[in-house]
Amino acid sequence: MTQIDLYSILPISVLVAFACLLLLLEVFYPKGKQKEIGFFAAFGFALTMGLAISQLGNTISGFGGMVALDGFSNFLNVLFLLTGILSVAFAYGYNKRMGIDRGEYYVLIMFSVAGMMLMGQATDLIITFLALELLSIPLYILAAFSIQKEESEEAGIKYFLLGSYATGFIVFGIALIFGATTSTAFAAIIASIAQGTANLTLLTIGAALLLIGFGFKVAMVPFHMWTPDVYQGSPTSVTAFMAAGAKAAGFAALLRVFSSLFPSLAADLAPVIAVLAALTMIIGNITAVAQTDMKRMLGYSSIAQAGYILMAFVPFADEAVRATAISAGLFYLVAYTLASFGSWGVLMMLEREEGKGLSLADYAGLGKKYPLLAFAMAVFMLSLTGLPPTLGLVGKFYLFRAVMEGNVLWLAIVGVLTSLVSAFYYLRVIVTMYFKEGAPVIIQDRLAYWAIGSCVVATVALSLVPAPLFAWVSNALISPF
Amino acid sequence: MIPVNYYLILSGVLFSAGAVGVLIRRNSLVIFMSIELMLNAANLAFVAFAKMHSANPAVVHNGQIFVFFVMTVAAAEVAVGLALIVAIFRKKQSIDVDQLNQLKG
Numbered sequence: 125m126t127q128i129d130l131y132s133i134l135p136i137s138v139l140v141a142f143a144c145l146l147l148l149l150e151v152f153y154p155k156g157k158q159k160e161i162g163f164f165a166a167f168g169f170a171l172t173m174g175l176a177i178s179q180l181g182n183t184i185s186g187f188g189g190m191v192a193l194d195g196f197s198n199f200l201n202v203l204f205l206l207t208g209i210l211s212v213a214f215a216y217g218y219n220k221r222m223g224i225d226r227g228e229y230y231v232l233i234m235f236s237v238a239g240m241m242l243m244g245q246a247t248d249l250i251i252t253f254l255a256l257e258l259l260s261i262p263l264y265i266l267a268a269f270s271i272q273k274e275e276s277e278e279a280g281i282k283y284f285l286l287g288s289y290a291t292g293f294i295v296f297g298i299a300l301i302f303g304a305t306t307s308t309a310f311a312a313i314i315a316s317i318a319q320g321t322a323n324l325t326l327l328t329i330g331a332a333l334l335l336i337g338f339g340f341k342v343a344m345v346p347f348h349m350w351t352p353d354v355y356q357g358s359p360t361s362v363t364a365f366m367a368a369g370a371k372a373a374g375f376a377a378l379l380r381v382f383s384s385l386f387p388s389l390a391a392d393l394a395p396v397i398a399v400l401a402a403l404t405m406i407i408g409n410i411t412a413v414a415q416t417d418m419k420r421m422l423g424y425s426s427i428a429q430a431g432y433i434l435m436a437f438v439p440f441a442d443e444a445v446r447a448t449a450i451s452a453g454l455f456y457l458v459a460y461t462l463a464s465f466g467s468w469g470v471l472m473m474l475e476r477e478e479g480k481g482l483s484l485a486d487y488a489g490l491g492k493k494y495p496l497l498a499f500a501m502a503v504f505m506l507s508l509t510g511l512p513p514t515l516g517l518v519g520k521f522y523l524f525r526a527v528m529e530g531n532v533l534w535l536a537i538v539g540v541l542t543s544l545v546s547a548f549y550y551l552r553v554i555v556t557m558y559f560k561e562g563a564p565v566i567i568q569d570r571l572a573y574w575a576i577g578s579c580v581v582a583t584v585a586l587s588l589v590p591a592p593l594f595a596w597v598s599n600a601l602i603s604p605f
Numbered sequence: 606m607i608p609v610n611y612y613l614i615l616s617g618v619l620f621s622a623g624a625v626g627v628l629i630r631r632n633s634l635v636i637f638m639s640i641e642l643m644l645n646a647a648n649l650a651f652v653a654f655a656k657m658h659s660a661n662p663a664v665v666h667n668g669q670i671f672v673f674f675v676m677t678v679a680a681a682e683v684a685v686g687l688a689l690i691v692a693i694f695r696k697k698q699s700i701d702v703d704q705l706n707q708l709k710g
Binding site for chain 2: 253284302306307353
């Protein structure tokens with residue numbers, strides 16, 4: 125193990141070391157004071173974020189080609205750490221209100237974020253698999269974190285069973301790819317395909333199994349059935365983390381694996397992915413229209429959003445368009461993370477201990493009574509719809525452009541039409557907030573206010589000046605081998 | 606000497622049995638066992654492929670080491686999964702997934 129090896133996973137190692145330390149600290153902390161662990165966790169995330177930012181611009185490969193540090197993984201590391209910080213900020217007050225302020229919460233979030241970061245960096249299928257499990261197993265526990273509630277338990281077991289089912293597909297897919305190419309290292313797999321020694325039948329089946337497995341993780345139709353239930357049953361602080369972080373990590377793995385390993389299978393895979401993306405957008409958006417529970421509505425909305433991000437995959441084998449498409453996907457991922465985290469944050473402000481305050485009717489009158497919070501929610505809803513002046517509009521614009529450059533015009537049309545459908549249920553929230561009478565109750569939580577505020581500012585400011593972010597995602601390339 | 610292909614066929618059959626088992630069984634424990642069956646089918650495939658290329662030690666190591674990783678991760682999953690199932694059983698006196706119906710809409 126050389127210095128280069130260690131440097132390539134430095135942020136991950138620091139984060140994991142920090143998490144282990146907190147796990148020890150938590151034992152010696154008196155009960156009822158454990159939320160102070162949250163401070164340490166936020167510090168750990170900030171420290172790691174500093175390290176990740178200091179690594180920008182590096183392109184190195186470590187551990188004999190098992191992990192890579194390149195623009196792509198560097199960008200995602202920063203994004204995942206941001207997710208971690210935001211979820212600590214939201215959970216700090218929320219978990220106390222819900223009576224689940226236990227120190228393990230932050231530790232599990234840290235382990236899960238470490239898994240996500242490793243997922244973006246993995247260039248060996250062994251590492252992809254380990255990272256996936258490092259990310260998922262803490263999430264199974266987190267989903268059931270509010271164990272005294274039946275819904276949370278149910279969410280936990282559903283997520284666990286379907287998540288492990290997906291893992292089964294992924295492991296068997298990796299086994300077939302190993303059989304087809306005699307290796308699990310990306311470089312060796314690519315070489316084997318290029319030399320024509322690979323067994324293409326096995327390879328295609330393996331790739332399809334991987335697509336199914338990752339499809340479960342990112343909630344792609346028809347593997348999305350668990351999403352609304354799990355999102356509704358889990359504590360909202362966990363749901364926010366799952367909706368933003370876990371989904372982004374799934375996409376990171378899909379992008380990395382498919383665009384590195386399977387360009388040669390594009391003729392078979394690209395049409396399938398295009399159809400799945402279209403189905404995801406259509407079914408996600410149409411089902412969301414019928415929801416009155418806000419958590420469920422946002423759950424279906426997150427399925428639909430996965431469909432939009434999935435569009436960035438369709439031209440994954442087209443050399444000329446691939447870079448544009450991947451950067452458009454990453455750009456939209458940022459827009460989605462900010463807007464979805466922010467709107468889950470608003471939900472947490474209105475949710476009360478008994479699990480009330482979660483239906484659409486509870487938002488009536490919010491505009492009159494709490495104009496700032498209502499404004500924030502309105503910005504997030506506009507961003508998720510893709511209307512100005514928000515980052516969602518810019519993101520969708522780049523996405524549709526990438527898809528059109530990839531010559532899949534029909535998919536772009538489906539994207540635009542389903543965005544129109546989605547406007548119905550997103551704008552319904554705004555209408556309810558501003559034009560209906562009601563007496564909403566919110567919880568005063570300064571930290572959450574700050575977190576929501578920074579999401580609003582970022583969503584609006586980055587849409588007015590998208591150039592820096594766009595320059596960054598354009599450099600976030602997957603390094604070739 | 607049994608040809609390596611037979612192991613691969615067995616592994617495919619085990620995987621399919623597991624995948625179907627998850628879909629048609631209603632008891633959480635049995636579903637969980639089916640998932641383990643899928644993972645072990647993959648392990649069998651790894652070892653069989655490694656054996657197929659036994660002339661090349663790198664391939665053998667790669668395949669067999671993956672099996673150890675899968676076994677370790679499966680053990681971690683069991684720890685979490687069984688804890689969840691026990692917690693549910695304590696509350697409901699049943700681990701039938703059809704009774705997990707609080708969440709719908």
